[in-house]
Amino acid sequence: MVLIGSARRSRATRVPPVVLAFVLVPLLAEVFWVFWPALQGFYLSLTSWDGLAAPKFVGLGNFSEMLHDAVFRTAAINTVLWLLLFGGLSAALGLGAALLLQQERRGIGFYRAALFLPVVFSLVATALVWQAMYQPDGLINNVLESVGLGGWKHAWLADQDTAFYAVIVPALWRQVGYVMVLYLAGLKGIDPALYEAAKVDGATRLQQFRHITLPQLRSVNAVVLSVIVIDSLRSFDVVWALTRGGPYHSSELLSTYMYSTAFQSLRLGYGSALAVVIFVLAFGVIVSYLVRAFREAD
Amino acid sequence: MTAFNATRRRFLVGAGAVGAGALLSGCVTQSPSASGGKSGGPVTLQSNLSSPQAKTAMQAIVAAFDERGDAKAELNTVASETFRTQLPTYLTSANPPDVYTWYPGSVAESYAKKDLLLGLDDIWEKPELSGYSDALKKLCTSASSGKKVFVPTSYYWWGMFYRKSNFSKWGVQEPKTWDEFLDLCDKLKSKGVAPIGLGAGGDTPWVASAWFDYLDIRVNGATYHRELLAGKHRFDDPEVRKVFDKWDEARPYFDPNGTAIPFQDATTALLQGRTGMMLIGTFFADAAPKDALGDLDFFQFPIIDPKVPVAEEAPTDGYFASARTKRADDVKELLRYLATAEAQELYLKSSSGTTLPTHPDAKDAGTPLVLKGRKVIEGAADLTQFFNRDSSDALQPTADTALVHYLAKPKEIGSILTTWQRSAQKIWSQ
Numbered sequence: 001m002v003l004i005g006s007a008r009r010s011r012a013t014r015v016p017p018v019v020l021a022f023v024l025v026p027l028l029a030e031v032f033w034v035f036w037p038a039l040q041g042f043y044l045s046l047t048s049w050d051g052l053a054a055p056k057f058v059g060l061g062n063f064s065e066m067l068h069d070a071v072f073r074t075a076a077i078n079t080v081l082w083l084l085l086f087g088g089l090s091a092a093l094g095l096g097a098a099l100l101l102q103q104e105r106r107g108i109g110f111y112r113a114a115l116f117l118p119v120v121f122s123l124v125a126t127a128l129v130w131q132a133m134y135q136p137d138g139l140i141n142n143v144l145e146s147v148g149l150g151g152w153k154h155a156w157l158a159d160q161d162t163a164f165y166a167v168i169v170p171a172l173w174r175q176v177g178y179v180m181v182l183y184l185a186g187l188k189g190i191d192p193a194l195y196e197a198a199k200v201d202g203a204t205r206l207q208q209f210r211h212i213t214l215p216q217l218r219s220v221n222a223v224v225l226s227v228i229v230i231d232s233l234r235s236f237d238v239v240w241a242l243t244r245g246g247p248y249h250s251s252e253l254l255s256t257y258m259y260s261t262a263f264q265s266l267r268l269g270y271g272s273a274l275a276v277v278i279f280v281l282a283f284g285v286i287v288s289y290l291v292r293a294f295r296e297a298d
Numbered sequence: 299m300t301a302f303n304a305t306r307r308r309f310l311v312g313a314g315a316v317g318a319g320a321l322l323s324g325c326v327t328q329s330p331s332a333s334g335g336k337s338g339g340p341v342t343l344q345s346n347l348s349s350p351q352a353k354t355a356m357q358a359i360v361a362a363f364d365e366r367g368d369a370k371a372e373l374n375t376v377a378s379e380t381f382r383t384q385l386p387t388y389l390t391s392a393n394p395p396d397v398y399t400w401y402p403g404s405v406a407e408s409y410a411k412k413d414l415l416l417g418l419d420d421i422w423e424k425p426e427l428s429g430y431s432d433a434l435k436k437l438c439t440s441a442s443s444g445k446k447v448f449v450p451t452s453y454y455w456w457g458m459f460y461r462k463s464n465f466s467k468w469g470v471q472e473p474k475t476w477d478e479f480l481d482l483c484d485k486l487k488s489k490g491v492a493p494i495g496l497g498a499g500g501d502t503p504w505v506a507s508a509w510f511d512y513l514d515i516r517v518n519g520a521t522y523h524r525e526l527l528a529g530k531h532r533f534d535d536p537e538v539r540k541v542f543d544k545w546d547e548a549r550p551y552f553d554p555n556g557t558a559i560p561f562q563d564a565t566t567a568l569l570q571g572r573t574g575m576m577l578i579g580t581f582f583a584d585a586a587p588k589d590a591l592g593d594l595d596f597f598q599f600p601i602i603d604p605k606v607p608v609a610e611e612a613p614t615d616g617y618f619a620s621a622r623t624k625r626a627d628d629v630k631e632l633l634r635y636l637a638t639a640e641a642q643e644l645y646l647k648s649s650s651g652t653t654l655p656t657h658p659d660a661k662d663a664g665t666p667l668v669l670k671g672r673k674v675i676e677g678a679a680d681l682t683q684f685f686n687r688d689s690s691d692a693l694q695p696t697a698d699t700a701l702v703h704y705l706a707k708p709k710e711i712g713s714i715l716t717t718w719q720r721s722a723q724k725i726w727s728q
Contacts, residue, residue, distance in 0.1 A: 048728050050692075051386040052412050070717075131500070135563075136555040155558035158499050160706065244501065247557065248703040263383045265725060266692045 038279075044272035051268050062273035071249050072274070075257040078164060079281075082235060082253060087228040090172055094179025094224070099213075101180070102187045112184070116177040123174065127241030130170040131157070134242075160250035163243050167251050171238045175231065179224055186220030187213070222293045226286060233282040254278050340370035341628045343617075344388065344395040346381035349584050355648030362644055363635050369628035371397075379501075382691060389414040394620040396629045401687045402437045402448040402614055404528070408690060409618075410440035415447040416619040421630050422446045426637040429658045433681065437614060449633045450616035451642055452653040455671045456508055456684075457596035459568065459582070460575040465595075468574070472597035476516075476544070479600040483551035486574040494548065495573030496556030497564025498705070503698035505561045507685035508577050510701055511611055513541045516602040520609035520680040527689035529726040533700075533719040534712075542704065542711050544602060549708060557702050579613065579684075580652035580671065591650070594667060598674050607679035613687055614656070696721040 045062055047055035066072045101112050118126060133139040134156040141153045156166040190213065198208050236255040239245060245252035245260060254274060262271025345356050353375055360373045374395065376384070388394050389409055400406065409415050421427060422435070427449070438448035465471070468489055473479040486493040498506035514523045518537050525531055526538065553564070553573050565582045567573045569590050577599065583591060601608065617636055619629045635641055639660035646655060651663030654672055662668045675681065686694040700718040704711055 050728055052390060052409070052414070136558045155499075155555060158555075158558035158706075246503065246699070246702060247706060248699045260695060264692070264695045266386065267724065267728060270724075 041272050041275055044269055045276045047269040047272075049268040050266050055269065058269065062270045065270065066273065066277070071252060071257060072254075074249050075245075075252040075254045076277075078252055079233070079254045081164075082168065083229065083232045086168055086171055086175070086232045086235070087225075089168075090175040090179050090228060091224055093172070093176045095183050095217075097176060097180040098183035098187055099209075102184060112180075115180055118174040119177045119181075121174070123171075123237040124241050126170050126174050127238045130173075131242055134166055157243050158247055160247050163247060164251040167239050167242050170242070171235060174238075175228070179228070182220055182224050182227070183217065186217045190216045222290075225289060225293075229285050229289065230282065233278060233285070254281075339625070340364075340372040341397060341623075341625055341632050342395040343371050343373050343397045343399075343632065344381070345373060345375045345399045346378045347399055348375050348377055351584050351649050355645045358648045359636070359641050359644055362641065363632060366635070369625075369631040371628075371632050389620055389622075392622065393624075394622050396623040396625060397617050397619045397632060399615065400618055401683065402450055402616060402618075403683050403687050404690060405687050406438075406448050406618055407440055407442065410445075410447045411442045413443075414621050415440070416621050416623060416626065416629065417443070417445040417447065418449065418619070418630070418633065419446050421449070421634050421637075424634060426634050426657075430637075430656060431658070434614070434656055438616075448616055448618050449637050450614045450656045451636055452616070452645065452655055453612050453614040453675075454580040454653045455675050456512070456577065456579045456611040456613075457598060457671070457674065458575045458577055458600075459594060459596045461569065461571065461590070461593050462595045463593050464571045464574070467571075473600055476547075476600045476602045480547060480551075483548065483574075487551060491574050492553035492555075492567075492572065493551040493574045494556075495553045495564045495568050495576040496705075497559060497561030497576070497578070498556060498698075498702060499558040500560030500563075502560040502562075503557075503702050504686065504694055505564075505578070506557075506701040506705065507694070507697050508579075508611065509545065510541065510697065511682060511685055511688075512577065512599045513544050513602075514538070515609040515611075515680075515682055516599065516606060517541050517544055519606045520682050523609075523682060524688055527685065527693070529722070533722060534715040538715060539711070542708075542715075545704075546708060549705070552705070557705050579611075583652045584650045586650070591667075592665075596667070596670070608677070609680035609682055610675055610678040611684055612675050612678070612681045613684045615653075616656070690725070692725045693722060696725065 044055060046057060046059060048058045048061070049055035097115055101108055101115070121129075135141075136153075136155050140156065144150060144152045154162060156162050194212050194216070195208060198212055203211070234255065235253060236259065239251055239253055239256050240259065243251045245256035249257075255278060258271050258274035258278060261267045261274060343356075343360065345353075347353060347356055356373055356375070360371050364370050385398070385400070388398070406415065422430075422438075430450070434450050435446070438446050438450055440447045468486060468491070470482055470485055473482045483493040496505065496509075498504075511523065514526070517540050518526075522531065522537065526533070526535075531537065553567070555567075556564070559567075561578065561582065562585060564573070564576060565578070565585065568576045569586060583594065586594070598608075598610070617633060619626075619633065623629050637657065639655070639657040642655035642657050642660040646653065646660075646663055651665065652668060652671075654662050654668065654675070662672065682688055685697055696718055699721070700714050703714050707714075
């Protein structure tokens with residue numbers, strides 16, 4: 001131990017230039033393409049800018065405008081709702097599917113593949129497929145009609161009461177398979193001896209699940225939760241492709257509102273301020289979660 | 299995830315291409331055959347006309363221009379939505395594309411005010427453009443600098459389109475007045491047809507603005523309409539309220555799917571006879587099957603108040619150029635060519651032929667539909683463009699939200715107009 005340590009220390013004093021280059025060049029690229037634009041975004045959030053004239057400095061004006069902006073409020077509430085619904089359901093359904101499909105049986109691969117298949121489609125393609133299904137004379141309404149539920153027929157994406165939930169479904173449809181695969185990997189890693197021991201002790205299936213499966217999956221949970229939080233705060237493409245945040249902002253998320261204010265209404269300052277809010281939210285949620293997760297792991 | 303990955307990958311490819319481009323241009327400047335005087339390379343023509351027919355038509359024009367010798371052009375077709383959102387970036391970049399398809403009037407003016415557009419006064423003196431109508435001359439002149447900044451090449455009209463065979467099957471005729479129009483709607487409804495198609499769903503909510511525009515220019519007149527869109531009146535004024543009172547009379551006849559399907563689907567419904575008529579611009583015919591084209595007809599948006607001078611929506615399309623172009627001479631050469639009767643007829647021949655050329659000598663497609671359209675436009679006391687062209691692209695989303703909201707919750711019109719005014723105010727004040 002001591003030997004290795006001292007060897008490493010002496011080498012650290014004379015870093016070979018190649019190694020230095022391998023660190024510094026990507027760092028420079030990162031600074032130039034990631035950190036610098038990010039900082040500029042922060043600066044823009046303090047300005048009023050239409051993309052043509054020079055930005056006008058307005059201090060915290062954009063942020064104080066948000067406090068009185070009803071659309072911002074809708075978008076923020078929807079984002080939280082999205083996080084809970086999309087996140088909660090995809091974790092629950094993914095775990096459920098993994099538990100159902102974990103045993104090796106004949107043909108199980110087909111079901112796994114079927115659930116995983118949506119993951120390989122891009123979200124925009126997914127959205128297009130679902131858009132066709134949600135059409136007034138699309139598949140869903142036709143099926144409802146044919147099973148005698150014609151009264152339930154609906155312009156799903158054009159009604160402010162249903163648009164938000166209609167948009168969550170394709171996002172979930174795609175996410176569940178992904179989460180399922182993560183959980184399947186986790187389940188495979190559990191030592192079967194634990195279950196055998198539990199069976200000898202006379203534990204029921206529910207008890208096995210509570211006292212063996214769930215605790216053993218803790219590390220996978222951390223991964224799944226980070227993935228879900230990041231994915232849901234980033235959700236944009238599916239909403240944009242299906243409703244563009246409409247009808248009249250009922251399915252607006254912070255991300256779609258940011259895009260439409262910045263690039264459609266060309267209020268780039270206010271759009272940047274919204275981006276800063278999204279950044280703070282995502283960063284806050286993820287950091288606080290990771291800190292807690294690692295503290296528990298220690 | 300996919301979107302971000304894709305952009306990153308595309309960026310890398312782009313960066314590679316830029317690098318390669320730099321290398322190539324380095325080679326070009328070193329070669330002795332570089333053309334003197336001009337800063338090399340073809341004029342880039344950035345086009346948002348991405349429908350197959352229009353794209354073919356554009357390619358035909360560029361090929362014909364290249365054949366004439368001297369300057370060369372290169373067509374770069376970009377999806378409409380991307381084009382619109384990227385245009386400010388194009389124009390403010392250090393090395394922008396040279397020529398753009400776009401709109402004159404207030405849309406061009408917002409860029410002209412910031413000195414981003416190439417002044418084109420000299421080519422307007424040349425024979426190709428000198429015969430253009432005074433209205434077009436005025437439309438293409440920047441209000442702030444007094445310079446001409448735009449070359450118009452075609453315009454089209456909006457009207458209530460319908461299928462002749464369907465109207466005769468249902469035993470109905472074109473209405474002239476608002477009351478006749480409502481009668482017609484009643485009759486169609488009694489025959490189980492949705493009288494008015496809309497198509498303000500999907501990604502074309504802006505179609506609803508046509509109804510707002512027309513009702514406003516019929517009730518309050520074109521002058522008031524333009525002033526309203528320029529921020530000189532408020533959207534919660536009683537005059538605007540009157541527009542929606544009229545709309546309320548027609549609303550029960552709208553296709554209930556009006557805000558659920560995009561205009562392309564609404565057009566299909568019209569062609570299949572599921573809806574009776576539709577307020578739309580002639581561009582929809584680009585996608586109509588050839589055999590249906592001859593069966594199409596339209597009538598002028600009904601007159602509501604005979605005292606108000608009749609105005610029509612006739613959006614003009616054409617080109618402007620970046621002020622930062624490095625090939626100003628070639629750019630003007632191309633624009634002059636685009637303004638000729640020859641180029642405009644070439645475009646009409648390759649497209650669906652429902653637009654009208656701006657050159658006085660250029661022949662239009664000559665179909666009865668086009669003749670009728672031309673007559674309506676020429677008989678109008680005033681011409682408007684369209685909501686976003688008379689105001690700005692930035693204001694369009696405020697109209698989309700307000701109008702789609704109105705169609706779903708007409709009783710909330712009071713609060714809708716207040717909200718509309720508030721969001722419009724934010725656009726005007728910046």
